Amino acid sequence: MDLNYSHDLIRILNLSSIAPNLEFLYLKDCLSLVEIPSLQNLSKLTELDLTGPNKIKDCPEIPCNIRILKLDGTGIEQLPSSIKHLSQLVILSLDRCTALESLPSSIGNLKRLEELYLSECSRLVTIPSSIGELKCLSKLKLLDLESCERLKSLPGLPSCLELLHAINCHSLESASISFNFLEHEDENEEAYKSESEDCKFLDFCNCVKLNKKVMEDVFEAHKLGQKVTLLMAGGEVPERMRYKNKGSSLSFKLDLRHVIAFSFCVVLRPYGEVDFPGFEVDFTCESGNRRERNAFNLFSDKDVANWNGYYGGPYPYLSDLSHVLLSFNGLRTRFDEECFVEASFCFNTDYYMDRPEIMECGVHPIYSRDKRINNEEEASSSSSLDLNLSLCLPASS
Template structure:
């Protein structure tokens, strides 16, 4: 107890200081406690940071370096991003960050690193105390200090890391051509500043960048070339988005440590080097929206490459051969006409976006080898006329997007794993196989499915598609459908000829679900939801109300282009919502509505029963010789007469 009181006294009553001190002393014996507290005697308790620094002093060397980087640069940043940058700098951050958390020097909230203001200031004070002049300090984060060092060329080999905060108050940023000449030990450089073409002219080019750089991130890099002598052999990650670069290197460099290269939005880039030769260990290559790039050398020998981003490279007409290590590939908006033959070897690929590849004419049959593929996006591939029969063998495919494939004429058999089929605005589509809907029945249904054929006016298989969906409903499978159509299907037991409501008498015994149908017309369509509000009215006149809702989620193309329905469409869906406290037989009043701008023209409901139901019960439901309201009123009158007779007998 005495030692605990001493610890509270030494912490000056400050909760944070007490927490840090407690974390430092945790797990120590009494003698160790006495020794640590003895160190504090005689120190000024006015400076709480003297107490806070105790935990810092107990860290290993690399742990101290990591804490200082976090305190100066990375408070509030995502933990995974910080770990990636620190790994690039040669540290082992995962274990170190765990130890910093344990010693209460940092904390994690919503996957982001947090550092208390006092601890962050302590870390910055440690750096400031290194040298009176900013150019002699290991880390620079303050804009005024960075500007002073860059414009006066006072940087030294002590500078290890520079981060220019994009949220700093900056009038302009003008590094001199020789700003980095003396910073030969600079390992990390992050410059997030856009307005390089603002108030002052820039020098023609930088004359020097340190070869010791391991992590280089420079958004809006303003020059067309690197310094002529820049060969960053230690570089691990290079992120130069929206730059003015026209080319990277001549191709003679050997960057064996480079694992990530990001040139997003570098619209002036016209060529990249032979990367298997220059950077043989590359794992991530991002060339998104490099609009002037016309050709990409073969990447097949990059055996560690897992991610390739080419989306928005509209002038690239040929996709390079790819290594089998690829796990992520995006080719949206490119000018490619076909996929490379090596596509069949990408057995780890789970997502393949090809949206907006307007020159793409075919998909190779080898796509059947993509056993891990879950999502295939072909929206707005306006020259695509068919899919290979082998697509049925893509056994894990769950989502197929064909929206806006205006020349697509037929859909072959699809894998039974498919959950979402989006074929909006396929205006030439005539044939579509939906047999995959019924193939899961033997194994049982576990997932809902959604089919969208809106604005497919030439679909000749429409009746078969509707029948297949209703058949799955009868089997208890949740399948939603949107298709051109102006009539409620004949198989719907209860339907009207016009309007958004209907009423009928219903036997609830063995009822397991309802199949709903809405015929509608709509002016604009981003996301459409329908609700059928059902009132179950029992013999005593009590109402039991339930809402059965269904949503159609359209794809990106629809959100951008605001597809309009130019004719009546049909929406079918199933709902197996459980309801209680309702008599076995009741009267039903149902009304369909939508919160969006939609007119419901006709509607229908079909009750679905379990197999336990007898044929006699089915036959009784089919007897509709009397109007429903009349039968309900007659039953009420009979009930009243029976109650009156029972009362008189008493």
């Protein structure tokens, strides 16, 4: 039943008696719509679109088999606790619900939910901690919080999350990203080299109050092999990143034989407001007469536009604030002959006009790890090159 753009429609009849086999109900932009009867008895209903503007303030009773529920732009003030019974729900969209102040903790019971949209919910103050609890929202891939301007903190998030879109959350001060630290018992180094399906992107563009601890936590996650990309407002490379330099390039001696991954960082200063560009890193190493060259994708606007097909909108503009981009890259090629070589890294943008200036860059090589040695390295405050290289060698060397 498609009643989209029925601007004079005020209410609809009880559909369970006249259309018991209804599967889809579309009521988008029904400007005068005031109320909807209970839909709970529509046992075959799988998709409901109530996207506003409209005059609906209360969420109707929804059948348990619903898969897509769109309440964007409605005047609802809260979701009913009975939402926990929507065991088949895959997409829940609440964009522009400006009267919505909170979500029920029972939202953590939505075991099949993959996408949760909350952008421009201007009164939303908190996100329930239940969304990050073990076995809650175990399939959530995307969480969109763009322009939730009153949101001050984020709880722990589910480990399955792939894209956190939290740009322009101007009051956001803290975010727990403990899900990044899920360490597997299998220490297989192949995990560092493969393009993993569980790669995560945390987008905190223009979140001016966000604590830099988020950046430090992501950097620590890289050292554990977690494939995470972070964009957030800030002006410095993580403190514990081993090599850093002003500008867009740096060089150092690298233990090429044992390196398995890199953590990369750039600090960007836009020229005014520019669309966020793509970046890559040129990696060159020399040993004797041998010269190897490789390139890593640090970030691309296509990564966001097609992040597993979930986010397809235009990427937002950076403000005139400096931003930090932090990325993990596994090394696909293994080198068995050389050990210490001269390595050079140059960070490039694929934009030629109005491209942001790279103020600072950083590289942290991640070596094949012995847990005991890695723990010693984490505890050491020394930045000596010789000490750092000796700590990263395997125990058998």
